[in-house]
Amino acid sequence: MSENTKTLQNSGETLDKSLFERIDRENIHDQAFETKPVSYLKDCFRRFRKNKGSVVAGIIILLIILYAIIVPIASPRAHVSPTAYPNGYLDNYFKYVLPYNPMFAGTGFWDGTKIESLNERSYAIQTLTDANRPYIVETLEKTHDRVMAGDIVISDTVVYNCRVDTYAVGVKRIDLSPSAYQNLVDYEEENGIVGTADSIIKPSVDYETYLTDYADHLRGNGVIDTLVTTIINEMRTYYENNPGIYYALSAYPDNDETQQPSDKSNMFSPIYDENGNVKDLYIRDDAGDLVYGTYGQGRYTLRVDYFDYSTYFNGFEPYLFFGANAEGRDIFLRLAEGARFSLILGVCISLINFIIGLIWGAVSGYYGGTADLVMERVTDIIGNVPSIVVLTICSVSFTSNGAMMGKLGSAGVLIVSILLAFVYSGWIGTASTTRMQFYRYKGQEYVLASRTLGAKDRRLIFRHILPNAAGTLVTSSVLLVPGVIFSETSLSYLGLINFTTSGLCSIGSLLNEGQTAGLANYPHMLLFPCIVISLLMICFNLFGNGLRDAFNTTLKGAED
Amino acid sequence: MRETKQTLIYILKRLALMVVTFLAIFVICFILIRLLPLTPNLTPGDVDTFYLRMVAQGRMRVDPSSETGYSMVPVLEQLWNFIVNLFKPGSQWKFGLSYAVDKWMEPQNILFSKMPPTILINVYSMIIAIPVGIGLGIYMALKKNKWQDQVLSVLIMLVISVPSFVYAFVFQYLFGYVWKVLPPMRASGEFGWFSPQMTLSLILPVMSMCVGSIAGFARYTRAELTEVLTSDFMLLARTKGLTRAQATVRHALRNSMVPIFPMILGEIISVLSGSLVIENIFSVSGVGALYLESITKRDYDVFQFVAMFYVAIGLVGTLVVDVSYGIVDPRIRMGGKKA
Numbered sequence: 001m002s003e004n005t006k007t008l009q010n011s012g013e014t015l016d017k018s019l020f021e022r023i024d025r026e027n028i029h030d031q032a033f034e035t036k037p038v039s040y041l042k043d044c045f046r047r048f049r050k051n052k053g054s055v056v057a058g059i060i061i062l063l064i065i066l067y068a069i070i071v072p073i074a075s076p077r078a079h080v081s082p083t084a085y086p087n088g089y090l091d092n093y094f095k096y097v098l099p100y101n102p103m104f105a106g107t108g109f110w111d112g113t114k115i116e117s118l119n120e121r122s123y124a125i126q127t128l129t130d131a132n133r134p135y136i137v138e139t140l141e142k143t144h145d146r147v148m149a150g151d152i153v154i155s156d157t158v159v160y161n162c163r164v165d166t167y168a169v170g171v172k173r174i175d176l177s178p179s180a181y182q183n184l185v186d187y188e189e190e191n192g193i194v195g196t197a198d199s200i201i202k203p204s205v206d207y208e209t210y211l212t213d214y215a216d217h218l219r220g221n222g223v224i225d226t227l228v229t230t231i232i233n234e235m236r237t238y239y240e241n242n243p244g245i246y247y248a249l250s251a252y253p254d255n256d257e258t259q260q261p262s263d264k265s266n267m268f269s270p271i272y273d274e275n276g277n278v279k280d281l282y283i284r285d286d287a288g289d290l291v292y293g294t295y296g297q298g299r300y301t302l303r304v305d306y307f308d309y310s311t312y313f314n315g316f317e318p319y320l321f322f323g324a325n326a327e328g329r330d331i332f333l334r335l336a337e338g339a340r341f342s343l344i345l346g347v348c349i350s351l352i353n354f355i356i357g358l359i360w361g362a363v364s365g366y367y368g369g370t371a372d373l374v375m376e377r378v379t380d381i382i383g384n385v386p387s388i389v390v391l392t393i394c395s396v397s398f399t400s401n402g403a404m405m406g407k408l409g410s411a412g413v414l415i416v417s418i419l420l421a422f423v424y425s426g427w428i429g430t431a432s433t434t435r436m437q438f439y440r441y442k443g444q445e446y447v448l449a450s451r452t453l454g455a456k457d458r459r460l461i462f463r464h465i466l467p468n469a470a471g472t473l474v475t476s477s478v479l480l481v482p483g484v485i486f487s488e489t490s491l492s493y494l495g496l497i498n499f500t501t502s503g504l505c506s507i508g509s510l511l512n513e514g515q516t517a518g519l520a521n522y523p524h525m526l527l528f529p530c531i532v533i534s535l536l537m538i539c540f541n542l543f544g545n546g547l548r549d550a551f552n553t554t555l556k557g558a559e560d
Numbered sequence: 561m562r563e564t565k566q567t568l569i570y571i572l573k574r575l576a577l578m579v580v581t582f583l584a585i586f587v588i589c590f591i592l593i594r595l596l597p598l599t600p601n602l603t604p605g606d607v608d609t610f611y612l613r614m615v616a617q618g619r620m621r622v623d624p625s626s627e628t629g630y631s632m633v634p635v636l637e638q639l640w641n642f643i644v645n646l647f648k649p650g651s652q653w654k655f656g657l658s659y660a661v662d663k664w665m666e667p668q669n670i671l672f673s674k675m676p677p678t679i680l681i682n683v684y685s686m687i688i689a690i691p692v693g694i695g696l697g698i699y700m701a702l703k704k705n706k707w708q709d710q711v712l713s714v715l716i717m718l719v720i721s722v723p724s725f726v727y728a729f730v731f732q733y734l735f736g737y738v739w740k741v742l743p744p745m746r747a748s749g750e751f752g753w754f755s756p757q758m759t760l761s762l763i764l765p766v767m768s769m770c771v772g773s774i775a776g777f778a779r780y781t782r783a784e785l786t787e788v789l790t791s792d793f794m795l796l797a798r799t800k801g802l803t804r805a806q807a808t809v810r811h812a813l814r815n816s817m818v819p820i821f822p823m824i825l826g827e828i829i830s831v832l833s834g835s836l837v838i839e840n841i842f843s844v845s846g847v848g849a850l851y852l853e854s855i856t857k858r859d860y861d862v863f864q865f866v867a868m869f870y871v872a873i874g875l876v877g878t879l880v881v882d883v884s885y886g887i888v889d890p891r892i893r894m895g896g897k898k899a
Contacts, residue, residue, distance in 0.1 A: 381584045384874055389867045392855050393592045400597045486723060494836055494852060519729060520737040530726045538721040
């Protein structure tokens with residue numbers, strides 16, 4: 001060793017090559033790695049997996065995404081014939097029906113039933129119906145609803161508290177073409193239910209006789225003739241225009257004299273014969289047989305049990321897992337479509353915002369100085385204009401722009417205005433993060449080295465600085481998605497994004513529908529959208545935070 | 561002395577910048593809103609009044625060739641007329657007129673009349689949220705990583721993530737409709753602002769507003785306090801003989817308040833701006849509800865005025881928060897150039 005140093009010090013002499021010979025060529029005493037090398041991504045994934053909460057959150061997000069994708073494809077209600085349902089599946093007779101889960105049938109929870117107070121007349125009508133499903137599942141108690149003034153009873157009405165089946169919509173009047181009628185009759189014959197208690201087609205009712213009787217009743221009570229004619233005409237119009245009114249076995253004027261005749265136009269109550277048996281209103285032919293349907297102007301008019309008819313017509317039972325909204329649409333399907341819309345919108349807008357923010361922030365952070373100052377002021381101004389203002393201006397000016405409405409349609413205009421409103425100021429967050437990262441990296445030695453080698457600005461930005469900042473930026477972008485979904489939901493819930501004419505829906509518009517319907521009466525319309533949006537928000541936040549921690553290498557080993 | 565002067569200059573600079581930003585936003589909004597098609601829903605008797613007042617504001621001019629007899633003035637000219645009108649003493653309808661929300665009222669008067677309920681629920685919720693939130697945060701920081709802290713942390717995470725309308729609905733449904741212990745909607749205006757009926761009916765909106773703020777304050781306080789509690793000067797405080805309580809109250813708490821105090825200030829300023837969601841759910845006819853109503857009824861003058869009001873509050877809030885950092889913590893030198 002000492003000899004070598006000595007030789008090197010004599011710099012003037014040529015060095016003996018033999019001095020640089022390797023002593024031992026064969027045995028290198030370095031050990032090969034026995035463990036596998038861990039790449040950055042692998043390490044991040046391992047650290048992410050350790051965070052159980054984030055993994056569960058990720059799985060829940062995946063499930064919601066699957067729900068949003070699969071249900072609109074697989075649900076039979078998404079594929080009903082467009083001639084029968086031009087606006088997609090909806091059945092007004094089943095509006096507001098409560099959620100029904102076959103697993104809970106008959107338990108009183110999640111089985112489409114609710115507690116309702118019925119007065120004596122409705123109770124009688126409901127018990128005497130000839131529909132196949134009983135409306136009253138269970139009578140809980142019979143009480144008196146008394147209005148008192150001191151000790152004097154002013155009014156005393158009997159009230160029945162019952163558990164009622166919201167799917168028992170009763171018997172409805174429908175018009176069918178001869179071929180459709182024949183199909184229905186064939187179906188009934190196949191199943192052997194013609195004329196039985198389970199039949200779909202019910203005997204027709206003679207409401208004209210009812211009206212004549214009622215007119216006599218009114219005259220008997222001293223009502224003048226012209227008024228009687230008006231009332232009867234009103235009632236006939238009411239009946240003919242409302243094929244869906246409950247039609248009991250027997251419907252006769254109520255004898256309650258406290259009510260004004262004009263209030264009675266939609267009141268029916270049963271009538272009993274001398275023996276106390278219910279008299280029915282069925283039409284009978286000359287032989288005394290019941291008449292099932294009448295024919296006129298090429299159409300058959302029938303009374304059908306609507307639940308069974310709907311099952312026959314659609315091929316599936318009208319039970320709805322999450323209940324129905326005010327139009328009678330399936331909330332389960334609508335919520336999937338809404339979640340799909342919200343998710344797609346959230347991801348797309350986040351992506352656009354991310355890209356714009358990245359470019360803006362990169363330029364502003366890289367060049368600094370005056371460019372930075374000007375760009376910062378611009379973001380200041382843009383960022384302080386409330387997005388509601390932009391949204392309102394966009395949607396109003398686009399919808400009043402005939403050319404644009406013609407080209408894009410109502411749904412297109414809606415999407416464009418949402419996009420503009422969210423992109424308008426949504427990128428600012430990403431831009432400031434990017435700007436900060438650029439300030440952090442642009443002065444570093446490797447950038448300087450590259451610059452000395454003659455690299456252009458573009459190369460420095462995209463090949464050197466951006467890849468280093470990528471980890472922070474990508475993880476922060478995950479949290480953009482729930483932000484967009486949240487604001488979209490809030491704005492459509494408030495009705496500022498108006499979905500009504502577009503045929504689209506989002507979670508927020510379902511919430512809006514639910515609030516319009518009334519929280520007190522129809523909580524199911526709000527419950528399910530609320531659950532989905534809450535789950536989405538919680539899980540996206542947990543997932544995003546988990547991802548951020550996993551990608552943050554400075555935390556490595558700190559939490560172990 | 562030099563410090564104070566520097567601070568003053570900084571504040572003035574920021575103020576000037578704020579005014580410029582506000583003016584820029586105002587001009588953009590003014591032009592965009594005035595370009596929207598004006599389609600007021602007027603009764604025949606009101607039409608003449610409407611046009612006359614529009615002419616008086618310099619927004620329309622008499623034009624015999626047009627169908628209605630009046631035509632719109634170009635937008636930039638409208639802007640000029642607006643500015644002239646603003647500084648002309650005695651001129652009427654400086655900020656325009658409402659023609660849908662509250663007919664023929666001026667926007668500023670409508671806004672001021674809607675303020676009491678908004679301020680009331682915001683102040684109530686602040687009075688509850690700040691002490692409870694900070695208290696919870698302190699408790700969690702002191703119990704760091706014990707089960708109490710973990711349970712509360714999960715709860716707070718849930719509350720912060722869940723949108724406020726969800727728990728507003730839950731409160732309204734359970735307390736208002738199922739248990740029927742509290743009125744689900746705000747009492748009508750005939751009751752005084754401080755009458756028992758009004759206070760009772762404000763409990764639910766205040767609760768819904770509180771929950772989010774409490775969670776926010778608690779999380780922030782916990783984060784700050786845990787950081788301060790582990791710093792070296794705390795160890796010094798304990799070694800010089802202070803008890804844990806003394807050290808926490810006198811040293812840790814004071815230091816951790818540095819970022820929390822500006823947060824409280826921000827909250828105080830935003831007392832004036834109502835929450836759209838909560839006011840909508842509980843039918844509190846406040847500023848937020850007015851904003852919403854002016855949009856849905858297309859009452860642009862009111863909409864513009866309220867929107868600018870929100871912009872102004874946002875700008876002032878940011879400024880106050882930024883400035884207060886330096887006042888609370890002398891270590892932060894405002895406007896100081898990087899060394």
